[in-house]
Amino acid sequence: MIFIHSAGGCGKTFVCNTLASAVWSNGDVALYVASFGITALLLEGGRTAHSRFKIPIPTLDTSIANIKRGTQLSQLLLQTKVVIWDEVPMQHKNAIDSVDQGFRDILQKDIPFGGVTVVFEGDFWQTLPVIQQGLRQQMIAASLKGGRLWDQIQVHYLVQNMRLDQTPDNIAHAAWLLDVGAGKNLGPGETVQLPETMICDDNSVTGLISSTYPHIYHH
Incomplete structure (x- = not known):
């Protein structure tokens, strides 16, 4: 097994x-x-x-x-x-x-x-x-x-993320995901602090889509 x-x-x-x-x-x-x-x-x-x-x-x-x-x-x-x-x-x-x-x-x-x-x-x-x-x-x-x-x-x-291109930003993001899974580097009260790049300030559906898929309207 x-x-x-x-x-x-x-x-x-x-x-x-x-x-x-x-x-x-x-x-x-x-x-x-x-x-x-x-x-x-x-x-x-x-x-x-x-x-x-x-x-x-x-x-x-x-x-x-x-x-x-x-x-x-x-x-x-x-x-x-x-x-x-x-x-x-x-x-x-x-x-x-x-x-x-x-x-x-x-x-x-x-x-x-x-x-x-x-x-x-x-x-x-x-x-x-x-x-x-x-x-x-x-x-x-x-x-x-x-x-x-x-x-x-x-x-x-x-352990190597094959779905993401191996750019420095993606490598850092994959490492952050592994840390979250392992319970490492938690914030106060064992909370997970989201990176600023993952926060969408626009509360509308259109804003969320644009933030998640920034090039969607170019296709």
């Missing part, structure tokens, strides 16, 4: 699309899933994890993915070489554990995901599982990091 930790724009979707394409080009099966629907639309052949693996709702710590032996889904899992799971930090650990147990049951191997290679990806500095009125520690404990599989996962990092 592998976890690719990457902030937005650092290339994790590109890496995992490339990995999936490599598996498919060899005639093997790679399943590409995401923790929510919008991300699934960005993935080649992507679906939500709940849809693909029949994760029950609600998902308890004793839940098992509803994968029946003899079904098309179970036959697909028997042929699967790699599972790529995007935006996994926002997924509750119970959902991940339920899929793990479902794979073990179908593949009849009592090892993580029945021996199928799993590549998790996401950014723990973004949205974690929602715990009603929960503290940050409770959210982390409910995530993959608080689950039974975390100690067996190899973590790799993508």
Whole structure:
């Protein structure tokens, strides 16, 4: 099991699309899933994890993915070489554990995901599982990091922002975003101080559009 930790724009979707394409080009099966629907639309052949693996709702710590032996889904899992799971930090650990147990049951191997290679990806500095009125520690404990599989996962990092041109201003902006995620250089009361360049003094919709897309009216 592998976890690719990457902030937005650092290339994790590109890496995992490339990995999936490599598996498919060899005639093997790679399943590409995401923790929510919008991300699934960005993935080649992507679906939500709940849809693909029949994760029950609600998902308890004793839940098992509803994968029946003899079904098309179970036959697909028997042929699967790699599972790529995007935006996994926002997924509750119970959902991940339920899929793990479902794979073990179908593949009849009592090892993580029945021996199928799993590549998790996401950014723990973004949205974690929602715990009603929960503290940050409770959210982390409910995530993959608080689950039974975390100690067996190899973590790799993508740190260079590939979405932005590597100009000094963009490099500084990418570094600022990482500092915000890490809780560094906070202002009074642990507030985030927005740079002056990100503040729009014009409260109108037109002003906001012009500030965000300064060249939009030139095209």
